[in-house]
Amino acid sequence: MSIPPKAGPPALDACDDSGLVVARFGEIALKGRNRPRFTEQLRLNIAERLRTCGIAAQVEKVEQRFYVHTADPESAAEALTRVFGVTSVSPAMRAPRDIASIQQVALSELVRGGFSERSSLRVEARRTYKDFPLTSPEINQVVGAFLHGALGGRVDLSRAADFTVGIEIMRDHALVYARSLAGAGGMPVPLSGRVVCLMSGGLDSPVAAWMMMKRGCAIIPLHLAQSEESKERFLALCEVLQQWSQGWRLRPIVLSHAEIMGDIRQRLLENNAGRWTCLFCKRAMLRAASEIAGRYKGQGIVLGDSLGQVASQTLESMRIISSGCELPIYRPLIGLDKVEVMALARKAGTYELSARHSAACPYLPENPVTQASFAKFQALLPLLGED
Numbered sequence: 001m002s003i004p005p006k007a008g009p010p011a012l013d014a015c016d017d018s019g020l021v022v023a024r025f026g027e028i029a030l031k032g033r034n035r036p037r038f039t040e041q042l043r044l045n046i047a048e049r050l051r052t053c054g055i056a057a058q059v060e061k062v063e064q065r066f067y068v069h070t071a072d073p074e075s076a077a078e079a080l081t082r083v084f085g086v087t088s089v090s091p092a093m094r095a096p097r098d099i100a101s102i103q104q105v106a107l108s109e110l111v112r113g114g115f116s117e118r119s120s121l122r123v124e125a126r127r128t129y130k131d132f133p134l135t136s137p138e139i140n141q142v143v144g145a146f147l148h149g150a151l152g153g154r155v156d157l158s159r160a161a162d163f164t165v166g167i168e169i170m171r172d173h174a175l176v177y178a179r180s181l182a183g184a185g186g187m188p189v190p191l192s193g194r195v196v197c198l199m200s201g202g203l204d205s206p207v208a209a210w211m212m213m214k215r216g217c218a219i220i221p222l223h224l225a226q227s228e229e230s231k232e233r234f235l236a237l238c239e240v241l242q243q244w245s246q247g248w249r250l251r252p253i254v255l256s257h258a259e260i261m262g263d264i265r266q267r268l269l270e271n272n273a274g275r276w277t278c279l280f281c282k283r284a285m286l287r288a289a290s291e292i293a294g295r296y297k298g299q300g301i302v303l304g305d306s307l308g309q310v311a312s313q314t315l316e317s318m319r320i321i322s323s324g325c326e327l328p329i330y331r332p333l334i335g336l337d338k339v340e341v342m343a344l345a346r347k348a349g350t351y352e353l354s355a356r357h358s359a360a361c362p363y364l365p366e367n368p369v370t371q372a373s374f375a376k377f378q379a380l381l382p383l384l385g386e387d
Contacts, residue, residue: 019073020094022168022175023066023080026087028187042066042085042188045246052246053079063128063170077181082244084214086183090166095174097132099139102174103146106165109178110151115163120156121147125167132169139167187216190248194218195330196293197302198285201233201358204304204333206350207341209241211332212302218248220296222289224257226362233353240349253292260284264384265363271383275369278312279377280384282321290327300328306341307334311368320377324386 023046028038043059046066050057057070066086070076073091080089095105106123115121125139134142143165148155156162168175197209197219209219219241223234231254238252264280289301305313312321322329333341345351 019070019076020092021068021070021073021076021080022090022092022177023068023083023086024088024183025064025066025085026185028085029064038085038188038191041191041247042083045083045085045188046080048246049079049083050076055079065175077179081181081183083188083246084184084186084216084244085188087185088180088183090175090177090180092166092175092177095176097169097172097174099134099142102139102167102176103143105174105176106143106147106167106178107150109176110147110163110165113163113178115151115153115178117152119162120154120160121151121163121165122155122157122161123147123165123167125169127169129169129171139169143167184214184244186214188247189213189216189245190218192216192218193299194220194293194297195300195302196220196222196289196296196298198289198304199223199234199237200304201230201237201354201356202304203338203345203351203354204306204309204341205302206237206241206304206354207344207348208302208304208330208332210244210344210348210350212330213241213244217302219245219250219302220292220298221250221252222292223252223254224260224285224288225254226257227359230358233356233358237350237353240353243349255288260288261363267384268380271380273380273383274365275367276372276377276380277363277365278368279317279320279372280380281363282312283324283386286321286325286329290325293327298327300330301325302330302332304333305331306336306338309338311370314370314372316372316374317370320372320374323377 025042031038039061043061043066047059055070055072055076057068057076060067068076077089077091080086093105093109095101123140123144125136127136144155163178166177192215195212195217199205199209199221213219221238225231235252238250242250261281261284264284265277268274268276286301305318308314345354
């Protein structure tokens with residue numbers, strides 16, 4: 001994978017008018033000896049995201065920030081909100097480390113952002129280097145007074161202000177910006193390892209995959225197709241998730257649901273245990289996922305279960321489904337309700353696809369078991385050829 005070469009920062013005169021986006025990271029700064037590995041992967045992922053979006057840029061690490069030099073800073077900032085590991089981004093300008101230059105650049109940023117006399121503003125300064133002659137509160141007061149005198153408007157020291165001018169005092173320059181976008185947070189993909197994600201075309205499992213990606217996992221999407229429609233929806237969901245998966249190319253795997261089920265349902269019906277179909281179906285799915293994990297070095301299996309949401313997601317049912325699976329099973333949605341999952345689906349961009357009507361599972365019994373007895377389950381195992 002080719003990455004734009006590192007480049008030093010442009011030379012500073014009175015101020016730097018070239019396009020600049022500042023990308024910040026959070027928890028990976030606490031990684032100790034592993035920090036260079038995490039920050040370099042994040043740099044690569046930032047560059048990949050920009051390249052995928054067709055944005056020409058150079059990416060460099062400056063202290064505890066990434067500087068993106070580009071002719072299109074607004075588009076670059078929007079694009080970087082989908083890079084896991086980035087906590088926030090700001091189209092910014094650099095200024096020399098003197099208060100007069102900082103005031104002029106801040107004024108320019110507010111004017112460019114559309115500040116008017118009816119707008120409110122606040123200044124939020126941070127000194128990475130404490131040798132600057134003014135403290136952070138003093139910078140806030142001096143720059144705020146200058147901007148208020150030049151542009152009018154109201155001063156609002158709360159986070160409800162229309163404009164917050166950010167000022168960061170770095171080693172040999174200052175950063176000034178009037179807009180910040182929240183990043184995706186989390187960890188850079190694929191540093192946490194590989195997991196197989198069992199994905200339907202529904203709401204929950206794509207969100208579970210997205211949440212594991214947020215923690216830096218490289219996901220291996222697996223779908224057990226019941227129809228051509230379910231397969232196409234799954235592939236479309238993978239295309240959406242790929243937008244968040246810098247550093248790892250998704251390679252969707254599709255298997256036949258009918259072939260995985262085999263004669264499980266028929267055997268259960270013959271033994272008057274048709275209500276157990278969902279549980280044994282999910283056990284068959286886990287066996288298929290375990291085989292895929294072994295083939296592609298997966299370290300676990302991800303399910304979209306939410307406790308108590310459906311019959312197969314009670315504590316009793318999940319114990320039965322999980323038993324016998326040697327790999328760890330991750331259920332990132334376990335404590336969320338449907339409203340919370342829907343909000344995450346909208347954030348991930350999967351909601352519209354998942355919300356489309358789909359055919360019901362052909363194996364769903366009329367009255368599935370909910371309070372499943374583990375002893376009864378063990379008695380059924382020999383009848384289905386399981387140990």
